[in-house]
Amino acid sequence: MGYTLVYTQVLEFFPYLIRGALISLQIAILAFFGGMFFGLIFATIRTFGNKLMNSMVIWYVTFFTNTPQLVQIYFLFFALPEFGILLSPFIAVLLGMTLNAAAYLCEIQRAGFLSIRQNELDAAKTLNFTLTQQVKYVILPHIMKVLFPPLSNHYIIMTLGTSMAAIFGVEELTGRAFNINSETFRSVEIFSLTALVYIVITFIATFLLAVIGRYFFKAKMRIIQ
Amino acid sequence: MERLLEEIPSFFTIWNIIFLGKAMGVTFLLTAIGCFVGFSVGGLLAIFRKTKSLILLPLRFFIVIYTEIFRRIPFLVSLLLMFYVFQILKISDNLFLIATITVCLIATAYIGEIIESINQTQWDAAEAMNFSYFQILKEVIFPQAWKVILPPAFSFFIMFIKDTALASQIGVMELTFAAKILNNKGFSPLLSFGTILILYFILSFPLDRFGKYMEKRLVENRN
Numbered sequence: 382m383g384y385t386l387v388y389t390q391v392l393e394f395f396p397y398l399i400r401g402a403l404i405s406l407q408i409a410i411l412a413f414f415g416g417m418f419f420g421l422i423f424a425t426i427r428t429f430g431n432k433l434m435n436s437m438v439i440w441y442v443t444f445f446t447n448t449p450q451l452v453q454i455y456f457l458f459f460a461l462p463e464f465g466i467l468l469s470p471f472i473a474v475l476l477g478m479t480l481n482a483a484a485y486l487c488e489i490q491r492a493g494f495l496s497i498r499q500n501e502l503d504a505a506k507t508l509n510f511t512l513t514q515q516v517k518y519v520i521l522p523h524i525m526k527v528l529f530p531p532l533s534n535h536y537i538i539m540t541l542g543t544s545m546a547a548i549f550g551v552e553e554l555t556g557r558a559f560n561i562n563s564e565t566f567r568s569v570e571i572f573s574l575t576a577l578v579y580i581v582i583t584f585i586a587t588f589l590l591a592v593i594g595r596y597f598f599k600a601k602m603r604i605i606q
Numbered sequence: 607m608e609r610l611l612e613e614i615p616s617f618f619t620i621w622n623i624i625f626l627g628k629a630m631g632v633t634f635l636l637t638a639i640g641c642f643v644g645f646s647v648g649g650l651l652a653i654f655r656k657t658k659s660l661i662l663l664p665l666r667f668f669i670v671i672y673t674e675i676f677r678r679i680p681f682l683v684s685l686l687l688m689f690y691v692f693q694i695l696k697i698s699d700n701l702f703l704i705a706t707i708t709v710c711l712i713a714t715a716y717i718g719e720i721i722e723s724i725n726q727t728q729w730d731a732a733e734a735m736n737f738s739y740f741q742i743l744k745e746v747i748f749p750q751a752w753k754v755i756l757p758p759a760f761s762f763f764i765m766f767i768k769d770t771a772l773a774s775q776i777g778v779m780e781l782t783f784a785a786k787i788l789n790n791k792g793f794s795p796l797l798s799f800g801t802i803l804i805l806y807f808i809l810s811f812p813l814d815r816f817g818k819y820m821e822k823r824l825v826e827n828r829n
Contacts, residue, residue: 443811447810448807448810452803456795460796460800463794541680547682558683568690568693573687576684584678
């Protein structure tokens with residue numbers, strides 16, 4: 382045996398690690414909103430589009446939700462240069478995560494669209510609501526209430542997913558943990574510290590999202606499941 | 607593109623196919639063991655979380671902490687942490703074992719959580735009818751809960767098929783690692799990674815379809 386955990390050496394790198402966490406958050410947020418944007422387009426096609434476009438989106442979603450994100454990024458990073466498209470690690474990871482997120486968020490947003498009932502729209506029309514009023518008072522509150530919990534859940538999953546960026550050499554939280562590991566060889570210490578940072582940042586995110594969800598959208602959200 | 611077409615016959619040799627088939631087996635095995643343990647232990651945890659006695663309070667507290675923590679650490683980080691813990695404690699250097707244990711730990715946390723939250727309404731209803739803890743288990747949960755749990759179980763299985771791709775980072779010989787080896791041997795990344803993307807798809811697509819079918823049937827039965 383003869384191994385003692387020594388954290389002093391690793392703790393010196395703590396500020397460096399935290400700055401890495403900011404990069405992780407940056408990737409997560411950018412990929413999330415990118416995914417939201419494309420997911421919204423796809424969800425609109427799924428709901429209102431013609432048959433051909435509809436089935437294309439269905440295949441896109443099925444493909445991306447059934448293959449690992451890691452391999453998708455590998456593909457983007459290593460196979461695209463064969464066609465002369467060279468992506469930097471950061472861009473490759475961001476693109477891979479966005480494409481992947483678009484598939485999941487399309488499904489989530491479509492479920493939100495479907496949750497609006499025709500009766501409610503009819504009722505709003507009967508009460509002589511204009512279209513903007515319908516969107517503002519009937520459609521949006523309803524959609525946000527249904528959508529907010531799964532969306533925030535997916536955001537947390539994506540924050541954890543950013544750790545994959547380390548494999549491609551992006552210096553985010555896990556990537557910096559790799560660097561510190563190769564410098565100090567305090568492997569268990571550094572990775573347990575990294576795990577703790579992940580727990581803290583996702584917990585803060587869950588807390589903030591639950592507060593926003595409860596007070597703005599009246600969604601049923603718990604901080605601790 | 608022409609180079610790629612030339613490469614295809616040398617890529618799909620019998621040895622490479624056996625190699626990829628074995629790797630696919632490892633991916634499946636890793637997922638299957640993880641999900642089996644996840645379901646058994648996760649189910650137990652979910653049941654224990656519903657107990658009311660004061661003596662078991664530390665246990666309930668531990669379960670909540672466990673599920674919260676393991677659902678907030680990226681799989682890659684927990685895998686590496688487990689890898690180094692095994693190394694310093696000199697328990698074993700079997701990489702497959704390390705990956706399996708990590709998958710089991712994470713699966714238990716995720717699946718325990720989902721089982722618990724799915725059955726909440728049933729527990730509430732049964733409690734309102736003054737059923738005791740064991741009555742609820744015997745009369746409500748065991749006879750019918752599995753029907754509710756099964757459809758999301760498929761999506762969890764798929765989730766873990768995808769997550770095990772990260773096990774390639776500690777060197778477990780599964781699909782992604784196999785593709786990396788083929789790529790290092792000089793085959794085009796387009797071919798090696800493209801092939802395993804399709805293999806992953808073949809592995810999880812039937813499960814995805816079957817899960818959706820079960821879900822649909824369940825909703826129809828309910829109405």
